[in-house]
Amino acid sequence: MNAKPLTASGARTAKKKSLYASEKWWGYLFVAPPFIGLTVFLLYPLLTSLYYSFTIFDFSSPPQFVGTENYKRALFEDPLVWKTLWNTFYAALGVPIGMAVSLLIAILLNQNLKGKNLFRMLFFLPTICSIVAMTLIWQWIFNSDYGLLNYFLSLVGIEGPAWLTDETWAMPAMIFQGVWGGLGISIIMYLAALSNVPTSLYEAATMDGAGGWKKFVHITVPGISPITFFILVTSLIAALQDFPRFVLMTGGGPNFSTTTIVYYLYTTAFEYNEMGYASAISWFIGIIIMVIILLNFLLSKRWVHYN
CATH class of the missing domain: 1.10.3720.10 (MetI-like)
Known part of the structure; x- marks a missing residue:
């Protein structure tokens, strides 16, 4: 079975989709550095300190859970x-x-x-x-x-x-x-x-x-x-x-x-x-x-x- 030839409008649609996908990935790329920085320097320390607050921890031994x-x-x-x-x-x-x-x-x-x-x-x-x-x-x-x-x-x-x-x-x-x-x-x-x-x-x-x-x-x-x-x-x-x-x-x-x-x-x-x-x-x-x-x-x- 022969494939249908790609029309001009179909080529334009495919090009737009490709351009959109490319722009989307560029957007993710630009958003990534601040998101990574926010995660590494804010969210991770915040959640880690919350966990440590329920433990006895002094770097010399593993954290020991003590509740409140x-x-x-x-x-x-x-x-x-x-x-x-x-x-x-x-x-x-x-x-x-x-x-x-x-x-x-x-x-x-x-x-x-x-x-x-x-x-x-x-x-x-x-x-x-x-x-x-x-x-x-x-x-x-x-x-x-x-x-x-x-x-x-x-x-x-x-x-x-x-x-x-x-x-x-x-x-x-x-x-x-x-x-x-x-x-x-x-x-x-x-x-x-x-x-x-x-x-x-x-x-x-x-x-x-x-x-x-x-x-x-x-x-x-x-x-x-x-x-x-x-x-x-x-x-x-x-x-x-x-x-x-x-x-x-x-x-x-x-x-x-x-x-x-x-x-x-x-x-x-x-x-x-x-x-x-x-x-x-x-x-x-x-x-x-x-x-x-x-x-x-x-x-x-x-x-x-x-x-």
Whole structure:
């Protein structure tokens, strides 16, 4: 039986199918690298840590399944978990403080001032500097014997405390340093948001007799609320996971007063070699962060204005 000759339309259809198949495989090829990266560096570690959280595991022996014992230990038996969690929330007070300060500076820099570009650069400079270098500078500033801060306090007759070795002052000092370090990005974002608020709204408010405070509350704050929400969420996530600067500046002391929950997780895993327990703590932290961020998104409907 003779095969039917391939018509012109049939040839075009076959060519289209071949082209479609080729494009489909190219699409899979381009999607593969990020998918592989997501699987290897996120999904696999996530699922592995979830499994380890139900085991006793220290790299020297195979994981031993213990059920929810690690979670019971973290919630009810280990006082350091709650102490370091409290320290973390205490340190996170720097988030609203930093947002308020950065908004104030952004409003000032948004005015027609001489040299405002220079000030913008100076405020942004800490963001691009090495965290190790900045930490060493702040260690010198807060040093109780020859630090710059206590030197200036002595000029006005005030004896400065031992900022980084006193339980009362260590965390406030760390909050101050954290606020300073985070100003740059927040200021730039607020400047961008302020420039997008329509000037016609301010002009209309002026014609209605509104003062500066009313303009700020009823025009500026709603106008920049999306950026405020973005800064709030990202800063909270960063603050609740912060620990490198605590390692470098205080080592978590004195008496665990500056040990954050993630710092405690790190020491549990890599100093005490309790990977199973550390994994349980990490999931405990992750759930807390997810709940806080979810609440922020739910509450944002009341105060964030996108139009």
